[in-house]
Each structure stands twice: as structure tokens, then as C-alpha cells.
Amino acid sequence: MADNSKSPIIEVSGLHRSFGKLEAVKDVSFTVGEGEIFGFLGPNGAGKTTTINILCTLLLPTSGNAKVNGYDVIMQTDDVRRSIGLVFQEPTLDDYLNAEQNLRFHAYAYGVPPAERETRIRELMEMVELWDRRKDQINTFSGGMKRRLEIARGLIHQPKVLFLDEPTIGLDPQTRRNIWDHIKRLQEQTGLTIFMTTHYMEEAENCDRIAIIDYGKIVALGTPEKLKDSVGGDLVTIKTADNNAAIAEIRQQFGIEAGLKDDNVVFSVQHGEQFLPEFVRQFTGSLLSVGIRRPTLDDVFLKHTGREIRAEAADPLAMIKRQRRIQGGMH
Numbered sequence: 001m002a003d004n005s006k007s008p009i010i011e012v013s014g015l016h017r018s019f020g021k022l023e024a025v026k027d028v029s030f031t032v033g034e035g036e037i038f039g040f041l042g043p044n045g046a047g048k049t050t051t052i053n054i055l056c057t058l059l060l061p062t063s064g065n066a067k068v069n070g071y072d073v074i075m076q077t078d079d080v081r082r083s084i085g086l087v088f089q090e091p092t093l094d095d096y097l098n099a100e101q102n103l104r105f106h107a108y109a110y111g112v113p114p115a116e117r118e119t120r121i122r123e124l125m126e127m128v129e130l131w132d133r134r135k136d137q138i139n140t141f142s143g144g145m146k147r148r149l150e151i152a153r154g155l156i157h158q159p160k161v162l163f164l165d166e167p168t169i170g171l172d173p174q175t176r177r178n179i180w181d182h183i184k185r186l187q188e189q190t191g192l193t194i195f196m197t198t199h200y201m202e203e204a205e206n207c208d209r210i211a212i213i214d215y216g217k218i219v220a221l222g223t224p225e226k227l228k229d230s231v232g233g234d235l236v237t238i239k240t241a242d243n244n245a246a247i248a249e250i251r252q253q254f255g256i257e258a259g260l261k262d263d264n265v266v267f268s269v270q271h272g273e274q275f276l277p278e279f280v281r282q283f284t285g286s287l288l289s290v291g292i293r294r295p296t297l298d299d300v301f302l303k304h305t306g307r308e309i310r311a312e313a314a315d316p317l318a319m320i321k322r323q324r325r326i327q328g329g330m331h
């Protein structure tokens with residue numbers, strides 16, 4: 001967890017970035033405390049990669065400013081780069097080198113002192129459980145192993161902040177959980193600050209705090225628990241013979257505004273487990289089914305944007321567009 005007594009390790013204020021007429025990032029401001037896992041959550045095209053690229057000095061903002069580890073991302077790029085590790089969405093390992101050589105190459109590039117180089121390579125490879133595979137060529141590695149090695153590589157120069165752009169994209173659920181175990185352990189053992197982007201709601205739950213971003217703007221920011229609490233209690237879903245009559249009765253009897261979703265009546269209440277038995281006793285209409293659940297981050301996204309993130313995350317057109325941009329390189 002973040003140590004609030006220290007000044008933030010990432011400070012972003014009024015950040016804008018346009019590509020021609022398109023405003024990819026609009027007036028984004030936030031801070032990240034040292035040791036935090038901070039997540040940027042949003043659908044494809046929301047502006048997550050653009051923000052991360054600005055913070056990593058790979059892209060200039062159109063306006064606004066940002067500091068990482070106290071250094072300005074426009075004026076002090078070398079200092080920022082020395083302070084950060086970066087794991088991109090797409091693998092950037094050298095397929096023809098073995099695992100250990102990939103790390104060693106990076107250590108040379110970052111000027112890691114020779115006396116420390118081999119110890120660090122071993123420690124990091126042990127941490128991501130790849131020491132036994134150190135002599136194997138990368139093209140024999142699974143997607144999850146490559147991602148773990150990239151995380152180790154991003155840490156070889158002992159950065160203060162590790163940036164992970166969609167660290168588990170394209171991996172199966174079990175491998176995703178495994179990557180998360182490593183990220184959590186890393187935070188616990190080293191106190192490293194981690195800034196990550198994701199469009200997976202269930203992954204964002206692992207972050208200490210998240211910013212939900214949509215169309216370039218932060219629409220909500222807080223701990224996953226606080227954000228879910230802000231939805232307004234537990235979500236009750238009922239099916240009745242006459243939904244409109246049910247909505248009217250719920251308003252009159254309980255003072256609750258219910259709505260219709262997929263032919264169900266839905267409403268939120270505090271302490272749903274206490275409310276529900278009382279509701280079933282008093283309700284005069286005919287109930288066909290009753291369900292209750294705690295809000296999820298999907299509900300938070302829905303509340304703030306009026307849309308669901310899942311459908312968009314899986315939008316094939318958005319995926320194709322993103323792929324084209326990656327292939328086209330960065331500007």
C-alpha cells in the first residue's frame with residue numbers, strides 16, 4: 001500500500017494529447033503514491049496507452065505536465081527513463097537469444113555495474129521462476145513465460161516505477177492469475193510502484209487504486225471497494241408477471257426507484273441480505289425469481305459511462321484498429 005507521508009512518485013496535471021482532430025487524452029490529472037499498484041482501466045481506445053507513453057517519455061503531451069520520480073517527462077527525459085521499467089503490450093524480447101542473454105543485454109544497455117550484473121540477473125530470474133530455463137531460447141517459451149521474463153528485464157536497472165501496458169493481454173485466465181501473483185509478490189517484497197493499464201475488470205480489482213478512463217477522460221478514481229460502494233449498495237434483480245406494476249409498487253412501498261434491464265426489474269439497496277426477506281414478505285405482486293449480488297467494477301463503469309465495458313473490450317473492429325496502430329509504429 002502507498003505511504004501517504006511521502007510525496008507522490010507520479011504526478012500528472014491537466015494532461016492533453018491530440019492526434020490531429022482526435023483528443024486521445026483530455027485533461028487527465030492524478031497522483032500515484034510510492035509503493036502503490038495503480039491501474040488505468042478502460043475499453044480499447046480510451047487513452048490508456050497514450051497516457052503511459054507520455055509518462056514513459058515515448059510521446060510528448062499536447063499540453064499539461066507530468067512528473068515521474070520527481071522528474072519532468074518533457075524536460076528531464078533521461079532521468080525519467082533511468083527511474084522506470086517498461087513492459088509493452090507486444091513482446092519485445094529477442095527470440096534468438098536465450099532468457100539469460102536477453103536480461104544481460106538489457107543490463108549492458110542500462111549500464112548496470114558488472115559486479116552486480118550476474119547477481120541481479122539470478123535474483124530476478126528466480127523471482128519470476130525462470131532460473132531453471134535460463135539457457136533456453138525465447139522462441140521455446142510460452143506467452144506467460146515471456147511476459148514474466150519481460151517483467152524481470154524491466155527491473156534489471158532497479159527502477160522506482162514499473163509501467164505495465166496490458167500485462168496479461170492475450171494470455172489464458174490461469175496464466176493471467178500467475179502473472180498477477182508475481183506482480184503482487186513483487187510489490188510486497190520490493191515496495192516497487194506499479195502503474196498498469198488493463199481492460200479486464202476482474203484484474204483491476206487487484207490494484208490498490210484505479211482510475212477509470214473513457215474517451216480520454218478519467219470518469220472515476222479510487223480504491224476498487226470505494227468505487228463499488230459508490231454504486232449505492234447491493235443490486236437486486238427480480239422477475240415478475242407485471243414489471244411495470246412492480247416498479248410502481250417498489251416506489252410506493254419502499255421509496256426505491258427501480259429500472260428495467262433485459263426484462264428484469266433491477267434496483268440497488270444497502271444491506272441487501274437484510275432487505276430481501278422483508279421485501280419478499282411485503283411485495284404483493286407475483287415474483288417469478290429473485291437475485292442479489294454485490295456491485296462489480298462493471299457496474300461502476302456502467303454508472304459513469306452508461307455503457308458496459310465488456311462488449312467493447314471484445315469488439316473485433318477495435319482490436320483490428322489497435323493491431324494496425326501497433327504495426328504502424330509510434331509517432
Ligand SMILES: Nc1ncnc2c1ncn2[C@@H]1O[C@H](COP(=O)(O)OP(=O)(O)OP(=O)(O)O)[C@@H](O)[C@H]1O
Nearest residue numbers: 019024043044045046047048049050051322330331
Ligand atoms: N499514433 C496515433 N495516431 C493516431 N491516433 C492514435 C495514435 N495513437 C493512439 N491514437 C488514438 O487515440 C485514442 C486512444 O488510443 P490508446 O491507444 O491510448 O487507447 P487505449 O486505451 O490504450 O486502447 P488500446 O488498449 O486499444 O490501445 C484512440 O482513438 C486511438 O485510435
